[in-house]
Amino acid sequence: MDIIKFCVGDILVMKKKHPCGGDRFRVLRTGSDIRVECTLCKRDITLPREKLEKNIKEVKHEEV
Numbered sequence: 001m002d003i004i005k006f007c008v009g010d011i012l013v014m015k016k017k018h019p020c021g022g023d024r025f026r027v028l029r030t031g032s033d034i035r036v037e038c039t040l041c042k043r044d045i046t047l048p049r050e051k052l053e054k055n056i057k058e059v060k061h062e063e064v
């Protein structure tokens, strides 16, 4: 499996949607736990890195 690289500010497209229907999450903090914010409802979620990585479909690197 490929190593998924992402950093703060990137958008993660997830396989599993948020209950609100959104599937894009912005990375707020990285580490062993990753904090992401749903781009649709703006709620933030903290997940262990392994759990989050399994759920990533695509990473969109945000242009500065």
Ligand SMILES: [Zn+2]
Binding pocket: 018, 019, 020, 021, 022, 038, 039, 040, 041, 042, 043
């Ligand atoms: Zn949401």
